[in-house]
Amino acid sequence: MSVSHTAAFWLVATLAAYVLSRIANHYVRSWWTSPLLLTCVLCLGMTVVLHTGYREYMRGGQWLLMLLGPATVAFALPIYEQRALLRRHWPPLLVGVLFGCGLALGGSWLLSGLLQLPESMRLSVLPRSFTTPFAMAFAKDVGGAPDLAAVCVIITGVLGASLGGLLLQILPLRSALARGAMLGMGAHAAGVARAREIGDEEGAVAGLVMILAGVTCALIGPAISLIES
Amino acid sequence: MERKTHNYTGRLGVLFQTVVQTVVLIGVWWGCERLVQALDLPLPGGVVGMLLLIVLLGLHVLPVRWFARGAGGLLNNMLLFFVPAVMTLRDHPELLGVTGLKLLAVIFMGILSVMAGTALIVELHYRARCHHVR
Numbered sequence: 001m002s003v004s005h006t007a008a009f010w011l012v013a014t015l016a017a018y019v020l021s022r023i024a025n026h027y028v029r030s031w032w033t034s035p036l037l038l039t040c041v042l043c044l045g046m047t048v049v050l051h052t053g054y055r056e057y058m059r060g061g062q063w064l065l066m067l068l069g070p071a072t073v074a075f076a077l078p079i080y081e082q083r084a085l086l087r088r089h090w091p092p093l094l095v096g097v098l099f100g101c102g103l104a105l106g107g108s109w110l111l112s113g114l115l116q117l118p119e120s121m122r123l124s125v126l127p128r129s130f131t132t133p134f135a136m137a138f139a140k141d142v143g144g145a146p147d148l149a150a151v152c153v154i155i156t157g158v159l160g161a162s163l164g165g166l167l168l169q170i171l172p173l174r175s176a177l178a179r180g181a182m183l184g185m186g187a188h189a190a191g192v193a194r195a196r197e198i199g200d201e202e203g204a205v206a207g208l209v210m211i212l213a214g215v216t217c218a219l220i221g222p223a224i225s226l227i228e229s
Numbered sequence: 230m231e232r233k234t235h236n237y238t239g240r241l242g243v244l245f246q247t248v249v250q251t252v253v254l255i256g257v258w259w260g261c262e263r264l265v266q267a268l269d270l271p272l273p274g275g276v277v278g279m280l281l282l283i284v285l286l287g288l289h290v291l292p293v294r295w296f297a298r299g300a301g302g303l304l305n306n307m308l309l310f311f312v313p314a315v316m317t318l319r320d321h322p323e324l325l326g327v328t329g330l331k332l333l334a335v336i337f338m339g340i341l342s343v344m345a346g347t348a349l350i351v352e353l354h355y356r357a358r359c360h361h362v363r
Contacts, residue, residue, distance in 0.1 A: 018309045036308040040315045047319055054319040061313030067303065068310045069258040070251070072275030074300035076282035077293065092354035100347035107342045111335040117328070125335055129343055132314060133273035150314045151321065152336060157311065160340045167344050171352075178352035186344035193308055209347075211276065218272055 010052070010060030017042035031162040036190055040158070068132060071189075075207050082204035089177055093205070096178075097212040100185035104129035104213075105220070124148035127217055128156045131188040134214035141221035153188065160187025161194045168198075180205025185213055243298065250299025257282065 021038035032038070047057055058065075079086070086093070105126060112122040123144030127135035132153050139149035164183045173179050176199060183191035184206030192210055196203030261281065262274030270277065285291045318324060324332065 014309070014312055018306075018312070036311060039309065039312050043312055043316065044318065047316065052319075054316050057316045057319070058313060061316060064310050065313040067255075068307075069262065069273070069275040069278075070254040071303045071307050071310060072273070073254050073258045073261070073278035073282060074296075074303040076279045076286065077296055077300040078304070079279075080283050080286045080293070083287070089355070092351045092358065095354055096347050096351040099350050100343055103343045103346045104339065107339045108335060111338050112332075115331045115335060117331055117335065121328070121332065125332060128336060128339065132311070133275060137271075137273065147317050148321065151317050151324070152332070154311055154315045155333065155336050156340060159336060160344065163337075163340050164344060167341075167348070171345065171348055173348055173352050175352055175355045177355050178348045181351040182344045182348035185347040186340050189307055189311065193304075196304070211279070214276065215272075218276075222271055 007059035010057050014043055037158050078204045078207050096181040101213055101216050125152045128152035130217040131210055131214050134217045138217050138221040141225040157187050157190030161190040176201040177205055181209045184209030247298040247302045250296055254299050
């Protein structure tokens with residue numbers, strides 16, 4: 001058994017790639033040095049070179065993926081600290097979340113139909129705007145593939161965090177509320193990370209919008225599966 | 230010289246606090262995950278834990294400083310936790326062809342519409358309210 005087959009190897013390799021990407025991003029600020037994108041490319045490259053499959057990688061990688069749960073719990077703090085902001089602005093945020101969820105689900109369904117994607121893929125791309133745990137549960141509810149849904153979610157995050165930066169320069173957004181809502185709704189956790197770079201208020205709004213969207217998604221999923229059955 | 234030593238132990242203390250608080254947050258998540266399974270709730274354990282923690286912080290049952298460093302550490306490095314999920318691509322070679330491009334197009338257009346739509350409706354709502362208040 002070679003070194004590249006042990007769980008610890010891929011855990012350490014991923015951490016090393018992440019640290020390198022953060023350093024690169026510190027010195028060269030550009031879309032392609034986005035830590036998520038760069039770390040993924042580095043890790044994918046390594047698994048290709050070392051002929052490692054997803055299963056073998058996950059022996060080490062699952063420990064990192066697992067930390068998404070505690071990270072969700074950690075959102076309690078920024079939300080609690082921004083409670084005054086949320087008490088003041090809940091109507092536009094609620095409108096934004098409901099409208100955003102409608103656009104996300106409707107848009108994905110129409111576009112994937114237009115491009116004639118296979119049915120299982122259409123159902124898996126549907127929850128791509130929601131954060132991973134919700135999206136995977138949703139895909140399962142409506143009859144899609146949870147792992148494919150996770151990939152769509154990640155691509156949305158990576159692309160969305162970059163596109164969000166571009167849109168911020170184009171759209172005339174005066175309020176931190178709109179900037180945060182845009183990133184949280186459009187690029188979930190990657191968008192929240194981006195929003196936290198812009199400001200504390202944006203970060204908190206994005207985190208809250210992401211969670212509200214996720215909860216909305218958790219309510220719609222079982223409803224759709226009820227209608228289908 | 231003395232000051233330097235002090236700074237060093239200070240940093241070590243912060244690191245220690247961050248690690249301990251992160252472990253506590255992992256514990257909260259784990260407990261909620263078990264709870265969700267036992268009660269057969271449709272919500273992920275992390276979300277239940279988050280809602281519970283907000284309530285407990287709001288009622289001043291738990292102080293913010295018990296969690297602040299751990300939460301900051303987890304949230305600042307959240308991108309790292311997504312990396313393993315992307316590795317699923319290794320099991321989906323069909324996504325490297327035309328299907329993948331189509332999927333990418335769907336996602337690309339989808340992001341633009343969701344982001345622009347959400348941002349504009351929140352901004353309009355916000356401006357209308359500001360106007361109303363004045």
